[in-house]
Structure formats: structure tokens, C-alpha cells
Amino acid sequence: MASWAIVTGATSGIGESFTRLLAENNYNIVLVARDMPRLQERAQGLQEKFRVETHIIQADLSTDVGCASVEQYIANNQVDVLINNAGFGLNKAFTMSDLQAEQQMFDVLVRTPMRLMHVALPLMKQRNKGVVINVSSVAGYIAGGTYSASKSYLTVLSESLHTELAGTNIKISALCPGFTRTEFHQRGRMSMKGLPSFMWLDSDKLVAKSWSDALKGEAVSIPGWQYQLLVFVIQTLPRSIIRKVGMNLRKKQRK
Numbered sequence: 701m702a703s704w705a706i707v708t709g710a711t712s713g714i715g716e717s718f719t720r721l722l723a724e725n726n727y728n729i730v731l732v733a734r735d736m737p738r739l740q741e742r743a744q745g746l747q748e749k750f751r752v753e754t755h756i757i758q759a760d761l762s763t764d765v766g767c768a769s770v771e772q773y774i775a776n777n778q779v780d781v782l783i784n785n786a787g788f789g790l791n792k793a794f795t796m797s798d799l800q801a802e803q804q805m806f807d808v809l810v811r812t813p814m815r816l817m818h819v820a821l822p823l824m825k826q827r828n829k830g831v832v833i834n835v836s837s838v839a840g841y842i843a844g845g846t847y848s849a850s851k852s853y854l855t856v857l858s859e860s861l862h863t864e865l866a867g868t869n870i871k872i873s874a875l876c877p878g879f880t881r882t883e884f885h886q887r888g889r890m891s892m893k894g895l896p897s898f899m900w901l902d903s904d905k906l907v908a909k910s911w912s913d914a915l916k917g918e919a920v921s922i923p924g925w926q927y928q929l930l931v932f933v934i935q936t937l938p939r940s941i942i943r944k945v946g947m948n949l950r951k952k953q954r955k
Contacts, residue, residue, distance in 0.1 A: 706730040709786030711738040717907040723750035762804035784813035785835040809850035836874040843943045862919040873914035878927040
């Protein structure tokens with residue numbers, strides 16, 4: 701029986717890179733996103749290039765209905781790999797932002813991965829087989845608004861589940877990339893003009909490292925020497941300094 705992998709936010713950026721890496725490793729792919737034309741285009745491309753099967757779920761993961769549709773698919777089909785990748789950011793301070801937008805981001809970044817794992821992991825435990833990668837962020841190590849808080853939740857939950865399932869053949873890993881060349885910052889209308897070029901990561905390369913780290917049993921994957929160094933420094937400095945750095949970074953992105 702062929703193995704299936706499900707990728708949320710599958711039509712662009714890190715999610716799209718994961719679909720190609722998994723297809724190259726002979727996984728059939730379930731693609732989850734909102735944009736049907738792009739879903740169909742990506743699915744067809746995977747079928748033609750890698751000779752794998754695909755399935756499309758058009759879903760807005762900020763909604764209960766969208767999240768439930770993916771939960772239902774996982775409950776009724778054998779899924780051996782779950783990539784929780786869907787996400788977006790907001791370009792306003794918390795006290796100035798729209799509450800509905802904050803709730804939607806929370807639902808996509810926190811509620812949906814939690815619910816999908818809660819459905820998938822008991823089934824993986826029954827088979828004693830599975831890989832879950834949660835696409836978090838180095839932003840989870842600083843204090844930069846609700847996006848940072850959401851990513852911190854995802855990293856910590858991944859670490860907790862990694863420990864809980866240590867005696868099984870199920871691999872749980874949080875991918876914590878830094879700035880990556882995707883559509884993410886354009887969609888969030890964030891200014892990235894001041895960022896030096898060496899801080900940008902390549903999506904395909906960081907996904908390859910994430911997959912390799914997950915299979916090796918790493919609880920957290922931080923691609924790029926520059927971000928490994930950054931996280932080390934963040935964990936060394938007093939939190940009072942980290943709070944100021946996080947807020948200054950958010951202010952620069954809003955310009």
C-alpha cells in the first residue's frame with residue numbers, strides 16, 4: 701500500500717517545497733490550500749514529474765469548516781506524514797490590529813495544527829509509524845507579538861510530543877526557519893528592505909534539512925548557521941533584551 705503525506709499550505713513556499721521533496725521520496729500527496737486553480741496546477745505538476753497520486757482539499761484553515769474537512773480526511777484515510785505548514789503574519793501592533801484577523805491567525809497557526817495532530821497521532825500510534833513536521837519559526841524564540849507567541853506554542857508542543865512518543869516509531873519535529881524566500885512577507889505587507897542577503901534562506905534546502913533532521917529523531921530543526929547562532933545568542937541573553945529586540949524588529953517590518 702502506497703504511503704500518503706498531507707501538506708497544509710501546499711501551493712507556495714515551504715509547503716510547496718515539501719510536496720516536491722515527499723513526492724520525490726515516493727509519497728502520494730494530499731495538498732491543502734485555499735486557491736483551487738493553484739492546487740490543481742501543483743497537483744498536476746507532481747503527478748507528471750514524480751508519477752505519484754495526488755488528492756486536493758480546498759480549505760480555509762482559519763474556519764471551523766475548513767479545519768474539520770482536513771480532520772475528517774485524516775480520520776478516514778491512512779496518512780503517514782503530516783506537514784503542518786499553513787500560516788500567515790499580521791503587520792500591525794496587537795493593540796492596533798483587527799481582532800478578527802488576530803483570531804484567524806491564531807486559528808491557522810495554533811488551533812489547526814493542534815487539532816490535526818490530535819486526530820493523526822492516535823492513528824499513527826496504532827500503526828507505530830508516522831512523521832509529523834510542524835513548521836514553526838525562530839520568531840518563537842523572541843517576543844514579537846502574537847505570531848511569535850503562536851510559533852512558540854508550536855515549537856513547545858512539538859518538543860512535548862517528541863518526548864511523549866520517544867518509545868515509538870513516530871517522528872515529531874518542529875522546523876524553525878528564519879527569513880525564507882517565499883511569498884510570506886509580501887502577503888503580510890512586511891518591509892524587508894533592511895535585511896542583509898546572507899540572512900535569507902532557500903526553501904528547498906531548509907525543507908531537505910528539516911526532513912533529514914526529522915528522520916534522525918531531532919525534536920527541533922533550525923536550518924542555517926546564521927539562525928543556529930542567533931538562537932544560541934537569544935537563549936543566552938537576558939529576556940529583557942530579547943523583548944526589546946523582538947519589538948524593534950516588528951516595528952521595522954511595519955515601515
